[in-house]
Each structure stands twice: as structure tokens, then as C-alpha cells.
Amino acid sequence: MALPLLNYALETQNSRVQDHGGADDDKARIFTTQQVLSNADTDALIEAAYRQIFFHAFKCNRDAFLESQLRSNQITVRDFIRGLLLSDTFKSSFYRFNSNYQVVTQMVQRVLGRNVHGQAETIAWSIVIASKGLVGFVDALLDSQEYIDNFGYDTVPYQRRRMLPGRELGETPFNIKSPRYESYWRGILGFPRAVFVGTTTKKLPSRARVSRGGNPNDYRDWVGDVGATRCVAGGSTNTSFDYMSKVRYRKV
Known part of the structure; x- marks a missing residue:
């Protein structure tokens, strides 16, 4: 038996403030x-x-079948x-790399098109994922009254209330403040990575090629000339060698 969605309190009512501003860059x-x-x-x-x-979306990530159905009016935007x-692209590039809370x-x-109302809503929806899976969670979001009232069947979801009255700046877009991968997977995949723009690569300055000592690479050739020694368990040791005479010490 699937658990019902838990009730959670709204953190703010700004999303219900009437918009009095004109068209600008902060308006979706x-x-x-x-x-x-x-x-x-x-x-x-x-x-x-x-x-x-x-x-x-790259060309390989696009779904030609869904696009064809939408163009021929066989499905609605909500179905798209x-x-x-x-899709497999969304599951393989996002769903499998994040916890339920991040999802x-x-x-x-x-x-x-909005932020979650605190941890209470996050926990409530994560229970839906645990009990109904990804398909049930997606259907619950698309069937919710909030989605129907704001986007219906013919409108692409967008970030709502990016520009709020009383704020000098609007809200940061979701694709900037919400990375695709969680911190655990970003560390494994090596993010963030440096991106080189252009065909020419930046060369190291001449001062970076000067050997200042202490670099292990400076001793690579010397270590390679040392023959490998083999220690046999139980073998005899040379006790006649005077190790102490080879140790440097200060004379008083």
C-alpha cells in the first residue's frame, strides 16, 4: 500500500504575490x-x-519519436x-547519480518551477519515490493540482517568480545553482574541470621549467640506475659492516 503525500507547511507566500512588473530578463x-x-x-x-x-541536450540525447508525436499533435506538452x-538519458545522467533528496x-x-518548501516537502516527496518509484513520483508531480493550475497540458514548465517584489535581484536560475551530480559523484568524476577555449593551448612559462629541488621527478633517472635488490627471508646478514662509521655526526 502506497503512503499518501505528507502535509508540509509553505516557507513563503511570495509565489502567490501578484506580478506588477513589466517584461525583463528576470521574467521567464x-x-x-x-x-x-x-x-x-x-x-x-x-x-x-x-x-x-x-x-x-546534445543531438544523441534527443528523442525523435517523442518529438514526432508532439509535432503531429498525438501527445500534449505534458506527455512530452x-x-x-x-527517458534513459535522464535516468543515466541524473537519476542514478543522486540521492532521493537531491532528486x-x-x-x-x-x-x-519553484524551490522546495524546506526539508518537510523534501521528505514527503522522497517517501513517494521510495514507495512508488520514479514513475510514480513523476506521475504524482504531473498530476498535482499545482502543475495543472500553472502549466496545464500545453505549457512547458518554467521557473516561476524569478523576479520578486522588494528584491533588488531575482532568483538564480535552477540550472546554475543546482548541479546535475551530487558532491560524491562530482568528486569521482573529477568536477569541476578546467575548460580550455580555443585551438591553442596555454604553455607553461619558462620559470616553471626551472628545477628548484625537492621535485620527485628530478630523481627519477638516479633511482632507475639503482639495481633492484631482493631480500630473502631467513637469509644471512653482514654483521661485520660498520654502519656507525657511515653516520655523520657533529664533533663537540
Whole structure:
């Protein structure tokens, strides 16, 4: 028997404040099939869906079958979003590299377009993942009244209330403040990595090639010339060798 979604208190009511501002960079652009007038508009809507779910989609990550169904009006935008969330690309590049808490945080951001209301909501949705799995969790988000009221069946989810009254700056976009991989996997994969732009690589300055001593590479040739010795267990040792005469000491 699946457990019902636990009740949690809202941390803020800013998401219900009426917007009095005009169009600006902090206001999200809305993509919906109700405003599609050409194939170019459909392409823009599909790209917006990929950005919202994958943050960025390469050609190999695109789902041609889902795109074809959306273009021919066989499925709605909501069904297209569901297909992306349950795709192998999303599972292999995001779901398998994060804990349930991290999955809840980013899924609420991507699907509902807002931050989670504290740890209480995170725990509530993580119980849904544990009891119903990823498919049940995705369906619960898409079937929620919050999703239907804000996005319906024809609108791509977007970050809501990025610009709030009383704030000098809006909220940071989700794809910037929420990395795809958790800290554990970022350490294994070697993130963050330095990205070199351009065809020419930056060369080390001449002062970096000067040997200052203490570098193990300076002794690589000397160690290679030393013959390997073999210690046989139970073998005899040379006790006549005067080790103390070879030790340097200060004369008083």
C-alpha cells in the first residue's frame, strides 16, 4: 500500500504575490502550443522543454519519436515532459547519480518551477519515490493540482517568480545553482574541470621549467640506475659492516 503525500507547511507566500512588473530578463519566457504558429515556434518549444529538463541536450540525447508525436499533435506538452523525465538519458545522467533528496529538490525545480518548501516537502516527496518509484513520483508531480493550475497540458514548465517584489535581484536560475551530480559523484568524476577555449593551448612559462629541488621527478633517472635488490627471508646478514662509521655526526 502506497503512503499518501505528507502535509508540509509553505516557507513563503511570495509565489502567490501578484506580478506588477513589466517584461525583463528576470521574467521567464513562456512556451505553449497555444502560441505556435509555425514550425519554428514548435522547434523553440521543444528546445525549451529540453533546457528545462536536461538543462542542455546534445543531438544523441534527443528523442525523435517523442518529438514526432508532439509535432503531429498525438501527445500534449505534458506527455512530452513525462517522456523526457522517464527517458534513459535522464535516468543515466541524473537519476542514478543522486540521492532521493537531491532528486526531489531538482525534480520540483524542473517540473513545478519553484524551490522546495524546506526539508518537510523534501521528505514527503522522497517517501513517494521510495514507495512508488520514479514513475510514480513523476506521475504524482504531473498530476498535482499545482502543475495543472500553472502549466496545464500545453505549457512547458518554467521557473516561476524569478523576479520578486522588494528584491533588488531575482532568483538564480535552477540550472546554475543546482548541479546535475551530487558532491560524491562530482568528486569521482573529477568536477569541476578546467575548460580550455580555443585551438591553442596555454604553455607553461619558462620559470616553471626551472628545477628548484625537492621535485620527485628530478630523481627519477638516479633511482632507475639503482639495481633492484631482493631480500630473502631467513637469509644471512653482514654483521661485520660498520654502519656507525657511515653516520655523520657533529664533533663537540
